[in-house]
Amino acid sequence: MDLQQALHQRRARARATSVHSLAQAGDVVGLKRKLQESPALINERNPVMSQTPLHVAAASNRAEIVKLLLEWEGTEKAEMESKNMYGETALHLASKNGCSDVAKILLEGKANLEAKAGNGMTPLHLAVWYSVKHEDHSIVETLLHFRADASVTDNEGKTPIAHLPKSPSHQKLCALIQSHLDQQMKEKAMQVCESSQLKMDALEAELQQVIGLHDLKVQLRKWAKGMLLDERRKALGLKVAVRRSPHMAFLGNPGTGKTMVARILGKLLHMVGVLRTDKVVEVQRTDLVGEFVGHTGPRTRKKIHEAEGGILFVDEAYRLMPLQKSDDKDYGLEALEEIMSIMDNGSVVVIFAGYAEPMKRVITCNEGFSRRVTKYFYFDNFTTQELGEMALLKMNAVDIESLMFGFRLHDNCTADAIAQLLYVETTEKQRQVLNGGLVWPMLINARENLDHRLGLDCCDVNELVTITSEDLRAGLRLLSS
Structure with a gap:
């Protein structure tokens, strides 16, 4: 320097x-x-x-x-x-x-x-x-x-x-702070109470978007209420045991709303502080299982890492179990064990989904699965009435990215009318296999039929965007064929 x-x-x-x-x-x-x-x-x-x-x-x-x-x-x-x-x-x-x-x-x-x-x-x-x-x-x-x-x-x-210090000479100071602390706890409890109601209202708004599934909604409300009451207990300074990670199994046919409910649960669990984020990472066997020794572990861990802080939704989870215990070339069990190894650390909530009967094999054959998965939700097939209500809900909720944006259903296309169409134009087997998967293709096909039905000289504003029961019927017939 x-x-x-x-x-x-x-x-x-x-x-x-x-x-x-x-x-x-x-x-x-x-x-x-x-x-x-x-x-x-x-x-x-x-x-x-x-x-x-x-x-x-x-x-x-x-x-x-x-x-x-x-x-x-x-x-x-x-x-x-x-x-x-x-x-x-x-x-x-x-x-x-x-x-x-x-x-x-x-x-x-x-x-x-x-x-x-x-x-x-x-x-x-x-x-x-x-x-x-x-x-x-x-x-x-x-x-x-x-x-x-x-x-x-x-x-x-x-x-x-x-x-x-624990001394009589400091009792006045202690009482001063304790009085403030008690008042503060009461105010926090009131805030949590108001917040809890807002959260329950938000949950109800989400559940309104789900058709049917009455029993499942009842369970979700009970579950949400318990978690929100825990929030209030903590706000009042009470010491309560931490709830176990709410790993779940969704049992039911495709199209019964399992993925949609998983997304709602992601929002709910994030809302009440169980999860850091509301993300839901959806995976199937092909996303997790490799073809050779040493491939499955890294692939599964990568998906778990993607879901960290949120939900890992494993669809058709029964496909991770080999059909025969002697099948040592099937790496699905390795993926399942990899997932179960992280289910106790609280970093991810796992939802296993699939048909009810094949899922029973997973539940009964794997001790670790039945110990960690504590909630079982059964998704019944939708009735034609529920499918009709779902069609109306989807048409009312379309956004600018939707293929149905700008279109509307004719006034006579009520939930009852659509339910009757579905009953007549589809078989019970089709409805059981597709469930909610019937609705969107029916609407898309109906829009195409509207285009086919109208002439190029049509200039009526309402007619150009109004889907009729005739279009819906044609859409269902095209779907059946």
């Missing part, structure tokens, strides 16, 4: 020392002059503690200096949340030194009341320390007045009240 650089650094340290000294001494005139000469000094850090003038003024209870710094109209502004070498803000220093007047100014200026220092302590933690040492509760009262959170824990897992 040359002489010129050394002199430059010495002058910089002198400037920093000077501005900090002025702040500590409460020299308003001197500090103003200094900042006018060099505006950047407003956030200058001193060489040892890495503190700004605002830190120093707050620790020294220099209210006029703190006001000056916060209201400074120069090109540079004081950084209120700047931290010193211990991770403390100006509010931390005001709190640990019992500077109530300064704390009020900082809080009125929107200082972060819950900022954490390097040891995880908030200003309230440090205020308790000061109050214990000096038997002065005013700084604690100030922070509580501004609604400091008395339930926050530091790096040792201690709340502010936990730092109080």
